[in-house]
Amino acid sequence: MNLNRKTFLLTFSAIALLSGCDDGGTSTTSWLDWIKKKDEPQQIVEFTVPSSYVRETQSGNYLAGRYAQYRQDWIKANEYLDKLIRMDPTNIELQQRAMVLAMQAGDANRAIMLARRVLDADDKNLLALLFIGVDQIARQEYSQAVRTLEKMPDNGIADFMRPILIAWAEAPEKKPEDEVLVASGALHAYHALLIADYKGKVTDPEKYFVNVLAGGGADIHILEMMADVYARQGHKELAKRIYDTLLAQYAESETVSSRSEAIQAKLENMDTAKTERIQTPSQGAAEAFYNIARTLYQDSSDDSALVFTRISQHLDPQKDDTKLLIARMMNESGHPDDAIALYKSIRPDSAGYLESQRSAAELLEKEGKIDEAISYLEETYRVNKDVNALIQIGDVYRRAERHLDAITAYDRAEADLGGKVSSTHWNLLYARGMSYERSGNFKRAEDDLTTAMEFKPDHPYLLNYLGYSWADQGKKLDQALALITKAANLMPEDGYIIDSLGWVYYKMGQYDEAAKELEKAVELVPYDQTINEHLGDAYWQVGRKNEARFQWQRAMNAAKDEKAKSALEIKISEGLKEQKITVMEAKTVKGDEPVKQ
Secondary structure, three states: OOOOHHHHHHHHHHHHHHHHHOOOOOOOOOHHHHHHHHHOOOOOOOOOOOOOOOOOOHHHHHHHHHHHHHOOOHHHHHHHHHHHHHHOOOOHHHHHHHHHHHHHOOOHHHHHHHHHHHHHHOOOOHHHHHHHHHHHHHOOOHHHHHHHHHOOOOOHHHHHHHHHHHHHHHOOOOOOOHHHHHOOOHHHHHHHHHHHHHHOOOOOHHHHHHHHHHOOOOOHHHHHHHHHHHHHOOOHHHHHHHHHHHHHHHHHOOOOOHHHHHHHHHHHOHHHHHHHOOOOHHHHHHHHHHHHHHHHHHOOOHHHHHHHHHHHHHHOOOOHHHHHHHHHHHHHOOOHHHHHHHHHOOOOOOOOHHHHHHHHHHHHHHOOOHHHHHHHHHHHHHHHOOHHHHHHHHHHHHHOOOHHHHHHHHHHHHHHOOOOOOHHHHHHHHHHHHHHHHOOOHHHHHHHHHHHHHHOOOOHHHHHHHHHHHHHHOOOHHHHHHHHHHHHHHOOOOHHHHHHHHHHHHHOOOHHHHHHHHHHHHHHOOOOHHHHHHHHHHHHHOOOHHHHHHHHHHHHHHOOOHHHHHHHHHHHHHOOOHHHOOOOOOOOOHHHOOOOO
8 A cells, every 4th residue: 555554554553542442541550450460469358338339330340341342352342331421421532432342343333323422522533424424325325425524634544544435435426536546545546446447447457557556555355356347347468467466376375265266267257257346335435444454454453453344344244355354353352153153144156155164164163063063064065065175074073083084084075076186185185194194094194195295295294294103103214314304404493393303313213313302392392291201211211311200200290191191100100111112192293284275
């Protein structure tokens, strides 16, 4: 975007302050500090509570609301602030905070009602005018929206948003001042293109593209939307160049997504882009707020990003991109059920539909609802024939240590691919190889892992997993050392890979080298049961027996499995007897989790 990025972020992040994320007072002790001090020993004072005692207090609701907001529970925070407003209905500062909190909580109607109250007391309140102007666009009251937005006082937010929003509000009746909008910045040029497409004719496609690129506003979403416009408008060479660029970016990220598949489909038949045209000013304004929310979210300004995504949602409740962004924010703020509901609401014809279904299943798994997650993925596969859903079913079973079920799911996915796995789905081989290894079928594990390596010869976790599997069995130790050494050179700060390097030296009888590498691994990952145990074993072999017992004790402190604890107790008591060495595999190896496709 053609403005100083720091200024942009500071301008829009100011909304977080209005929602109450900063006390704004002069006290040096925040409410959160005050709560933390309650953990300190306090003098106990006994007192009798009078029968007339009122438990609902301003300070109590304030603290409860602020704590709910600190926990990013916007609905609860809004409820407590509403109680405060009822106690102090003339407090405009509270009304303004409640206005923003209501929008964050997804209650746009309440936010707009509060905005009208704020304007009664302060007719130049920037956010209140913005909220009402947006609502007027949503209601197709375009001339009123223009008048409202023009009243916004000059300010970073107003100066940035006003031209785009007014251009959309005027689009049905008036030809926009295209050249002025294009020259105002990258996001403005982008919306000038969308408005030209909405009006029916894009006569000079290059000027929009050049200004968006020059302003640094060309993220993946904006580029795809621009390419769609050019495809619809008959500028197919320019559309093709953009689609090719996007596909190359997806290829570099090693992901196969429904989004990239949709782009490939549009590249092959550009007529399919015709269905994605913005058809109302409300949808255009929703896109503008979504664009800003994406930027804020990428820069971790989550509070402000949530406000703008909710405004976008109010303008266009069916916009799936907005739902997906809110879902990610809900999940990250500890509201997985809200995120799941949003993922499930994505329309089947949306480019992000299949990924949203897989994301919902992933959250169900994290919530411990394994059977529900698998049922959901089975339905996704039944309806959409999504092979990635089958692979994910295998992953769910594998993480639940149900490796035979996992192998069955991976076999179904391979059959769905025609019985031959290509480089696109190399992760299927990696994952199935791990399940074969965990279930004791080392031959099949080796077949899958070595085939996966033909596709990804420099993947550090794949190299590590295959090398460690050989070392753990005491076979192909020279090859195992070569693979793990390569992985360690690629990821020298990964404690689990360094542990594997130390362990292969141990299995080769090179105990001094083993101890040296395992010491590095413990420095990188200090409290892993298996790494501590491995270092203890190496210390014992080089005669450092007190240090060996110390590491075994640390391993036992970290152990959760009773069988593992018993084995460690024997080591601590009796030391290592060559014929009784207990070999364990680090369950927390990063290579346990293949790259998602």
